[in-house]
Amino acid sequence: xxxxSLFVIIGKIMGAIIIAFLGVVIGLFYKGIDRKLxxxxxxxxxxxxRQPFLDFFKLMIKExxxxxxxxxWIFNGAPILSLVTSITILFYLPVGNIPPLLSxxxxxxxxxxxxxxxxxxxxxxxxxxxxPYASVGAQREMVMMMSYELPLVTTVIALGWKLxxxxxxxNVFSLATMNAHPIWESVGPFGFIGAILLFFALAIVTPGELxxxxxxxxxxxxxxxGGLLVEYSGRNLALFELTDAVKMIVMTSLxxxxxxxxxxxxxxxxxxxxxxxxxxxxxxxxLVLVMFFEVTFIRVAAARLKIDQVSYAYWVPISLIxxxxxxxxxxxxxxx
Amino acid sequence: xxxxTYSVPIGPVHPSLKEPMTFNFxxxxxxxxxVCLAPGDNHRGIEFMGMQRNPVQIIYLAERICGICSxxxxxxxxxxxxNAAGIEVPxxxxxxxxxIAELERIHSHILWAGVAAHELGFDSVLYLSWKARxxxxxxxxxxxxxRINYGIFMIGGVRRDISTEQVSAIRKTINxxxxxxxxxxxxxxxxxxxALRTKxxxxxxxxxxxxxxxxGPTARASGIKKDVRQDQPYSAYADLKVKAITPDVFTGEVNxxxxxxxxxRLLELVQSLEIIEQCLDNLPSGEIVAEKKLVKLLxxxxxxxxxxxxxHEAPRGECIHSVKLEEAETPEVWKARAPTYNNxxxxxxxxxxxxxxxxxxxxxxxxxxxxxxxxxxxxxKDTGQKNVLTKKDLHELSVQKTRRxxx
Amino acid sequence: xxxxxxxxxxxxxFKKPATNVFPVTYYPESVLELLEKVxxxxxxxxxxxxxxxxxxGKIVYDRDKCIGCKLCLKVCPSNAIEFIPDTKKxxxxxxxxxxxxxxxxxCPKDCLNMSEEFLIAATDxxxxxxxxx
Numbered sequence: 109x110x111x112x113s114l115f116v117i118i119g120k121i122m123g124a125i126i127i128a129f130l131g132v133v134i135g136l137f138y139k140g141i142d143r144k145l146x147x148x149x150x151x152x153x154x155x156x157x158r159q160p161f162l163d164f165f166k167l168m169i170k171e172x173x174x175x176x177x178x179x180x181w182i183f184n185g186a187p188i189l190s191l192v193t194s195i196t197i198l199f200y201l202p203v204g205n206i207p208p209l210l211s212x213x214x215x216x217x218x219x220x221x222x223x224x225x226x227x228x229x230x231x232x233x234x235x236x237x238x239x240p241y242a243s244v245g246a247q248r249e250m251v252m253m254m255s256y257e258l259p260l261v262t263t264v265i266a267l268g269w270k271l272x273x274x275x276x277x278x279n280v281f282s283l284a285t286m287n288a289h290p291i292w293e294s295v296g297p298f299g300f301i302g303a304i305l306l307f308f309a310l311a312i313v314t315p316g317e318l319x320x321x322x323x324x325x326x327x328x329x330x331x332x333x334g335g336l337l338v339e340y341s342g343r344n345l346a347l348f349e350l351t352d353a354v355k356m357i358v359m360t361s362l363x364x365x366x367x368x369x370x371x372x373x374x375x376x377x378x379x380x381x382x383x384x385x386x387x388x389x390x391x392x393x394x395l396v397l398v399m400f401f402e403v404t405f406i407r408v409a410a411a412r413l414k415i416d417q418v419s420y421a422y423w424v425p426i427s428l429i430x431x432x433x434x435x436x437x438x439x440x441x442x443x444x
Numbered sequence: 445x446x447x448x449t450y451s452v453p454i455g456p457v458h459p460s461l462k463e464p465m466t467f468n469f470x471x472x473x474x475x476x477x478x479v480c481l482a483p484g485d486n487h488r489g490i491e492f493m494g495m496q497r498n499p500v501q502i503i504y505l506a507e508r509i510c511g512i513c514s515x516x517x518x519x520x521x522x523x524x525x526x527n528a529a530g531i532e533v534p535x536x537x538x539x540x541x542x543x544i545a546e547l548e549r550i551h552s553h554i555l556w557a558g559v560a561a562h563e564l565g566f567d568s569v570l571y572l573s574w575k576a577r578x579x580x581x582x583x584x585x586x587x588x589x590x591r592i593n594y595g596i597f598m599i600g601g602v603r604r605d606i607s608t609e610q611v612s613a614i615r616k617t618i619n620x621x622x623x624x625x626x627x628x629x630x631x632x633x634x635x636x637x638x639a640l641r642t643k644x645x646x647x648x649x650x651x652x653x654x655x656x657x658x659x660g661p662t663a664r665a666s667g668i669k670k671d672v673r674q675d676q677p678y679s680a681y682a683d684l685k686v687k688a689i690t691p692d693v694f695t696g697e698v699n700x701x702x703x704x705x706x707x708x709r710l711l712e713l714v715q716s717l718e719i720i721e722q723c724l725d726n727l728p729s730g731e732i733v734a735e736k737k738l739v740k741l742l743x744x745x746x747x748x749x750x751x752x753x754x755x756h757e758a759p760r761g762e763c764i765h766s767v768k769l770e771e772a773e774t775p776e777v778w779k780a781r782a783p784t785y786n787n788x789x790x791x792x793x794x795x796x797x798x799x800x801x802x803x804x805x806x807x808x809x810x811x812x813x814x815x816x817x818x819x820x821x822x823x824x825k826d827t828g829q830k831n832v833l834t835k836k837d838l839h840e841l842s843v844q845k846t847r848r849x850x851x
Numbered sequence: 852x853x854x855x856x857x858x859x860x861x862x863x864x865f866k867k868p869a870t871n872v873f874p875v876t877y878y879p880e881s882v883l884e885l886l887e888k889v890x891x892x893x894x895x896x897x898x899x900x901x902x903x904x905x906x907x908g909k910i911v912y913d914r915d916k917c918i919g920c921k922l923c924l925k926v927c928p929s930n931a932i933e934f935i936p937d938t939k940k941x942x943x944x945x946x947x948x949x950x951x952x953x954x955x956x957x958c959p960k961d962c963l964n965m966s967e968e969f970l971i972a973a974t975d976x977x978x979x980x981x982x983x984x
Contacts, residue, residue, distance in 0.1 A: 145864070147868070148864050148868060149568065149860040149861070149863050149864045150567065150568045150571040150572075150860070150863070151571055151572070151575055151863050151866070151868050151869040151870070152571060152868050152869075152870055153868045153870045153872060153876060155877075156877050240450060240451070240452045240453075241452070243450075244452070244471075244474075244800060321565050321566075322565070322637055324565065325801065328565070328801065329459055329565070330459050330460040330562065330563050330564075330565065330804040331460060331800055331801050331803060331804055332800070333458060333459050333460075405857070405860070405861075408567070408568045408860055409568065409854060409856050409857040409860055410566065410637045410854075411561070411564040411565050411566035411635070411637035411638050411640070411641050412564060412565025412637075412641070412801075413637065413640065413641070414640075414641065414799055414801040414802070415474060415799075415801065416799070417640055497928065498925070498926075500926050500953065501926060501927070501928040501953075502928075503928075504928035504929075504949060504951045504953070505928055508949075566856075568856060568859075568860055569856065571869075572856075572859065575869045578869075582903075585902075585903055585906070586903040586904075589903070589905045589906050589907040589952070589965070590906075590907055590950065593949070593951075595907070595950075595951040595952065595953075603956065604905070627855075627859065630855040631854075631855045631856045631859065634855055635854050635855060635856055636854060637854075738922075738926065738956055738957040739922060739957065742925070742926075
């Protein structure tokens with residue numbers, strides 16, 4: 109092994125640690141913003157923005173209770189699995205101009221697989237909790253996973269296929285490519301409508317992926333008292349909270365990268381470090397906006413759906429919208 | 445093949461329940477196969493406490509049977525004592541009683557709307573409706589000096605008069621609710637997610653409602669025109685011609701589902717506003733209470749021998765108090781029956797065949813008040829074990845008691 | 852979410868919250884420290900909501916007027932009033948009081964009244980603040 113490759117590996121490890129740390133901190137910060145915005149819409153003052161941090165630290169000093177019926181090592185391992193996998197996704201996400209840490213090692217297909225893993229972790233944790241509430245929650249989470257996968261994949265495939273038509277020589281599923289070529293620039297009027305439909309499909313998948321109202325049937329506070337998480341406490345619950353925060357960043361970033369990858373640094377004729385900073389900041393502003401419309405607003409403006417309604421909503425209307433979007437994109441390419 | 449069911453307990457403490465009550469469900473997949481209610485977690489022995497106090501003290505105890513019906517219980521209790529003692533309430537007192545009772549109905553129905561929305565996971569509606577509820581609470585505070593537990597009822601009338609300033613305050617409140625009502629109705633009845641969760645959910649057929657003796661909005665939503673204010677008009681209601689509201693007024697049909705119960709409660713909100721307005725327009729002058737001197741009243745009640753029954757249409761349905769006075773300082777018997785007691789068993793037909801997700805909203809849909817309802821718990825003193833009495837046992841016990849008291 | 856609620860929520864986002872932020876907007880690090888600071892005048896707290904006329908607050912007792920007739924004991928639903936036979940005066944335990952003001956109505960000498968004071972929370976049931984005599 110040469111010295112340079114060793115240096116690269118150490119660099120990557122350092123980068124991974126920094127990204128994991130930043131991802132968690134920014135995730136919690138966004139959660140604070142989300143709660144504040146939701147509160148203001150509901151005519152409340154809301155908690156201070158640092159509240160998720162306080163919650164996290166408080167949970168960390170609380171007792172970690174493992175129920176009698178649970179299988180301890182799986183019960184304790186599930187939150188770690190969830191958190192680790194969700195942080196792993198962060199390594200594949202570009203931020204503004206900054207390429208992802210592991211660019212070239214994985215693409216959006218990998219991300220789609222990785223996205224299921226935090227949910228799988230929660231399902232395992234729910235089933236081994238040995239509580240009927242958690243079991244029902246885990247069953248619901250499984251149904252949800254099966255339901256939102258189709259529209260999510262449809263969206264990604266449609267965008268990838270379009271890019272493959274326009275830029276045949278590049279690796280179309282790589283996030284760097286998607287980040288460099290916004291979908292809106294490579295489509296005609298038909299494709300534009302298609303892209304809007306696909307964006308809509310992804311926007312509806314996001315709250316499902318994050319288990320937020322109206323798609324929070326697995327956690328359903330008033331029915332299942334927290335569902336999957338009902339038996340979790342202390343450190344394990346804190347890890348699930350972090351997973352939730354990181355997943356929110358991941359899902360909103362995905363929307364930004366797929367649909368709004370624009371940067372503004374060149375408008376100010378900046379380059380070098382300043383361009384990086386401005387673009388990154390702009391990226392985070394975009395995240396807030398996307399989060400507001402995809403998570404916060406939908407969450408406060410709807411009632412919780414039943415699991416059969418969730419399943420129906422994803423399999424029929426949202427899938428249809430996704431497929432329609434796909435059709436429009438294909439039509440666009442064929443006609444033009 | 446037999447169905448593999450599993451059991452899910454809801455309660456005594458559960459986020460969907462605002463008060464302690466136990467439900468045992470047998471669930472197949474997501475569907476409810478069997479419901480078993482086990483009340484008795486919230487028995488406070490209020491009637492026993494009441495039987496050691498004089499009627500004036502009991503008014504405040506009756507007020508605290510339920511935090512939300514804190515006008516309905518004293519109303520029914522005062523009527524029961526007046527019935528036993530033959531006290532006639534002056535007209536102005538009767539009108540003020542009705543105004544307070546209707547203001548309470550507004551507050552209770554808005555509170556219920558918020559709770560129901562919360563059970564659906566729609567917290568924004570909870571905050572919006574409870575924001576609107578503050579206004580009526582403030583009005584009640586202006587009238588009675590307290591937001592809840594008004595302490596305004598007195599045997600033979602009311603304790604506080606309504607001044608002209610207070611009348612204008614009430615009128616302002618009515619105008620506020622007329623403005624806000626459109627918004628609340630729009631949100632509740634036109635929201636697609638609420639409709640998805642409440643239509644065709646928790647259906648109570650008219651036959652079931654009649655068979656299980658449902659009362660109040662629960663019965664009316666199933667199409668039964670049953671309202672004490674209409675059937676046996678009392679106080680100022682006799683002058684006002686109140687009509688029981690069924691959901692077909694609004695939707696044109698009666699389904700008896702949760703949505704219909706929302707409709708009925710919202711329409712009753714408007715009805716209450718109209719009743720209050722009419723009361724204010726026709727507010728008679730004169731005394732507000734039959735006997736102003738409390739000492740005299742207490743002495744009068746001490747000499748009464750007889751039974752009395754008081755009925756009142758509480759926001760949740762008919763509330764009955766029965767009193768037996770035996771020429772003593774304290775009543776010999778005081779029995780309260782809250783509307784939830786009647787509506788309790790309607791949960792079973794409503795919940796059977798529904799999903800787990802429907803449990804909170806169906807439970808909330810009858811607007812249960814467990815603290816009102818829990819009147820009797822049978823405990824074995826030696827073992828500390830709770831017993832369940834069947835209809836047969838109860839019948840036997842009552843026969844025994846009748847023999848005992850009428851030799 | 853183009854529902855009636857959706858528009859309402861977006862409008863509300865730009866309005867002031869309805870919450871009454873009494874006594875402070877956010878929960879303080881330490882309540883006792885906050886109380887100390889308020890006493891010293893370093894921190895200002897938001898005023899509570901206004902109370903209407905004839906509000907039923909902490910009871911006020913005019914000891915000199917009292918004739919010791921014990922009528923108030925008779926109507927108090929929560930047995931909050933204690934009669935001291937030596938002095939022929941009463942002692943009111945505010946921790947028992949339910950603020951019904953029934954004793955005010957029955958008092959022949961009008962020596963019991965309801966004040967407008969309602970911030971009477973205490974950690975000790977028998978603290979001198981909660982006993983009126």
